[in-house]
Amino acid sequence: MKTAFLIFLVLAPGVLFAQNSKNILAKIDAQVTFMNSDYSAQVDIVQDKPDEGQSFTRVDLFRRDKDSEYLMLVLKPDSDKGKGYLKIGNNLWLYDPVAHRFTVTSAKDRFQNSNARNSDFTRSSLAEDYRIVRSYPEKLGVFDTTVYELEAIRDDVTFPRTKLWVTPDNLVRMTKDYSLSGQLLRITAIPTYQRVGNRYVPVKMLIIDELRGKMVDGRFEHEKTQITISKPSLAPLPDIVFTRTYLEKMAP
Amino acid sequence: MTRLFLAFLIFLTAVASFGQSAASTPGAGSASGTSPSGGSSSASTSSSIEGLFQDPAPDKTAPSNQRINPNLYNGNTMTFFENVNASGYYVTGWDKYYQYPVGTPYNAIDFSFGSDVRVDPTIRAYAQFDIQYPSPIVNPNATSAYNPYLNLLPAQGNLSFSNVIIQQMFLDYTLYNQVFFRLGRQTEVWGQGRIFNPGNFVNDIADGVAVKMTTNLWGLNVTAIGIKNDGFYNVASSDTASASSVAAAAKVESSLGPLNWGVSGFYQRNLGYKAEGYVKTSAIGSDLFLEGVVEQAPFQAGLPDDWIPSAVSGLYHEFGDGTTKWLKLEAEYFFSGRGTSESFSVTPTQFYGWNDQSVGLAMTSDAFNFMGTSPSFSWLHALKDGSGQVILGITNTTIPHVALSVVSVYIYGPDNGRYVLENPDTTEYRRLSFTFKATFNLSSQFTHS
Numbered sequence: 001m002k003t004a005f006l007i008f009l010v011l012a013p014g015v016l017f018a019q020n021s022k023n024i025l026a027k028i029d030a031q032v033t034f035m036n037s038d039y040s041a042q043v044d045i046v047q048d049k050p051d052e053g054q055s056f057t058r059v060d061l062f063r064r065d066k067d068s069e070y071l072m073l074v075l076k077p078d079s080d081k082g083k084g085y086l087k088i089g090n091n092l093w094l095y096d097p098v099a100h101r102f103t104v105t106s107a108k109d110r111f112q113n114s115n116a117r118n119s120d121f122t123r124s125s126l127a128e129d130y131r132i133v134r135s136y137p138e139k140l141g142v143f144d145t146t147v148y149e150l151e152a153i154r155d156d157v158t159f160p161r162t163k164l165w166v167t168p169d170n171l172v173r174m175t176k177d178y179s180l181s182g183q184l185l186r187i188t189a190i191p192t193y194q195r196v197g198n199r200y201v202p203v204k205m206l207i208i209d210e211l212r213g214k215m216v217d218g219r220f221e222h223e224k225t226q227i228t229i230s231k232p233s234l235a236p237l238p239d240i241v242f243t244r245t246y247l248e249k250m251a252p
Numbered sequence: 253m254t255r256l257f258l259a260f261l262i263f264l265t266a267v268a269s270f271g272q273s274a275a276s277t278p279g280a281g282s283a284s285g286t287s288p289s290g291g292s293s294s295a296s297t298s299s300s301i302e303g304l305f306q307d308p309a310p311d312k313t314a315p316s317n318q319r320i321n322p323n324l325y326n327g328n329t330m331t332f333f334e335n336v337n338a339s340g341y342y343v344t345g346w347d348k349y350y351q352y353p354v355g356t357p358y359n360a361i362d363f364s365f366g367s368d369v370r371v372d373p374t375i376r377a378y379a380q381f382d383i384q385y386p387s388p389i390v391n392p393n394a395t396s397a398y399n400p401y402l403n404l405l406p407a408q409g410n411l412s413f414s415n416v417i418i419q420q421m422f423l424d425y426t427l428y429n430q431v432f433f434r435l436g437r438q439t440e441v442w443g444q445g446r447i448f449n450p451g452n453f454v455n456d457i458a459d460g461v462a463v464k465m466t467t468n469l470w471g472l473n474v475t476a477i478g479i480k481n482d483g484f485y486n487v488a489s490s491d492t493a494s495a496s497s498v499a500a501a502a503k504v505e506s507s508l509g510p511l512n513w514g515v516s517g518f519y520q521r522n523l524g525y526k527a528e529g530y531v532k533t534s535a536i537g538s539d540l541f542l543e544g545v546v547e548q549a550p551f552q553a554g555l556p557d558d559w560i561p562s563a564v565s566g567l568y569h570e571f572g573d574g575t576t577k578w579l580k581l582e583a584e585y586f587f588s589g590r591g592t593s594e595s596f597s598v599t600p601t602q603f604y605g606w607n608d609q610s611v612g613l614a615m616t617s618d619a620f621n622f623m624g625t626s627p628s629f630s631w632l633h634a635l636k637d638g639s640g641q642v643i644l645g646i647t648n649t650t651i652p653h654v655a656l657s658v659v660s661v662y663i664y665g666p667d668n669g670r671y672v673l674e675n676p677d678t679t680e681y682r683r684l685s686f687t688f689k690a691t692f693n694l695s696s697q698f699t700h701s
Binding site for chain 2: 040041042052060062088091092099100101103140141142143171173174187189191192193194195196200201203206208230231232233235237238239240241243244245246248249252
């Protein structure tokens with residue numbers, strides 16, 4: 001009996017903390033997750049490489065968060081038109097309209113060679129992927145934020161460690177993603193959101209790749225990606241959108 | 253009592269360790285830009301990011317009347333396109349016996365054109381035609397599971413323009429957003445191998461006509477195809493009108509946890525039965541697959557009636573986590589029980605045992621994209637006879653509308669080895685060759701909506 005009491009005393013704070021951590025992350029997830037409706041939007045991605053100029057990609061994004069499904073269809077540039085990413089079950093398929101083939105890819109991979117990851121466009125799953133190891137308040141420009149330092153609890157997440165700056169409305173304004181060794185990999189800023197129904201979608205996201213860039217005029221310039229999300233909608237989508245058939249049909 | 257005191261101490265320690273908990277608010281204050289392990293990002297990055305938060309636009313409500321339409325082509329659009337490739341190249345190298353060098357000039361022109369008409373979201377008509385010089389030699393036996401590079405060089409024995417070749421001509425129809433049909437001449441690739449692809453049961457579809465239906469049923473992706481290609485299936489002229497001349501193929505694919513799986517089947521009266529199953533997954537950043545195929549020829553009195561197995565496994569990995577993949581690598585292992593009957597247009601009757609194994613490696617790189625240059629490498633090797641084929645190519649597209657290529661092909665092994673007999677140089681059968689090629693390209697399209 002005493003032993004059981006001891007075990008309880010030792011484990012209780014950890015269990016309570018873990019539960020609290022999960023609740024906080026679940027609230028952050030909930031703000032940008034659409035469990036009661038489909039979600040679609042147009043996403044423009046401008047990739048800025050120092051000394052190489054800009055490239056532009058436009059995709060249509062369709063999400064059905066309740067089934068963890070999503071589809072991204074590339075519309076521009078013309079050379080990639082018709083390429084598509086489809087998540088079914090645990091697998092992410094990449095469709096090549098030229099070869100008429102589907103290949104399995106990873107949500108961790110970079111999207112269309114940009115600094116964005118495929119996982120940036122999917123349902124937020126912080127509560128399932130991370131635990132909070134530390135938190136503290138910090139001012140971020142005009143925002144009063146709480147900073148959460150997170151550690152992955154699964155091996156298949158894109159970044160093993162990450163830091164979030166979260167405003168009291170549970171919206172993430174900035175993230176910093178790190179490697180396991182603590183190397184800063186990239187910074188994502190989301191200064192402004194747009195409300196869709198009772199949920200939120202970023203208006204713009206700026207991603208700065210801490211590892212990639214070039215020396216320009218004696219200064220290291222990082223690669224940057226700006227993502228603009230327009231036409232967000234919660235209108236229901238036909239089931240066919242979340243199938244491989246849809247990608248074959250839409251191929252140029 | 254002592255134990256209770258100890259327990260209390262442990263409890264206090266545990267609480268303290270979680271002191272910086274999610275719910276805590278006291279400032280533990282790490283500066284923005286400091287990593288969890290104490291490293292810091294560059295000052296310029298931090299300041300440029302933090303500048304975004306000094307005077308951000310306020311959060312807003314998205315307009316409710318805007319949405320993207322999943323039917324991209326929801327009105328009348330007509331696209332006309334054309335593409336012209338004019339190539340001149342010179343192949344030099346040593347003949348089969350290394351007795352003397354052989355140089356051959358080639359030239360080729362390929363003019364393709366067509367239209368893509370989408371009337372509404374449910375229907376689409378697409379046509380692509382081709383005129384080629386030299387006129388291609390139609391050789392269905394050249395489709396081999398062992399060698400994707402058989403048609404590397406054009407046959408030079410037919411120096412004339414071809415008639416108009418129908419590359420694709422099909423009508424798409426989508427029924428109630430549930431079932432997708434494609435009717436006519438079309439392209440389709442089945443099977444998992446990128447180098448060895450014995451599971452591509454529909455490889456004859458490109459020069460036949462077909463009806464394809466695809467739908468999604470209870471999470472299963474289902475495809476059914478009927479193919480008419482009398483030349484490939486060696487259908488007798490008296491049977492061309494019969495329904496039994498048509499090949500039937502079906503495929504079902506889905507996911508189970510991290511595994512993708514699929515099964516497919518094929519039947520044609522002259523070719524017999526084929527069945528395939530595969531599993532595929534992504535692990536450690538690589539695509540991995542394993543595929544098994546069995547075939548059985550139609551029963552013929554006096555001949556063996558074996559089920560013939562084949563199998564291929566492979567790995568595809570892209571090295572480089574940045575904007576540039578410095579190496580894309582495909583490695584495959586192939587076992588075939590077909591003996592020397594390598595063409596898809598013949599199903600052997602006898603199982604030739606387990607010793608016919610091959611390995612293949614293919615590599616490309618994006619590392620030189622900034623120079624408009626893309627290198628590629630492939631190596632095929634038959635373990636049973638020691639023959640093989642090595643191809644190294646470099647293509648440069650720096651000059652607008654011009655692609656310059658240098659390709660080296662090396663064929664090795666005994667004279668009766670698989671890759672010696674299947675030398676892609678069908679004119680001079682050079683064992684070692686170097687090809688210098690320039691291709692001028694014009695592509696254009698016009699869309700009216």
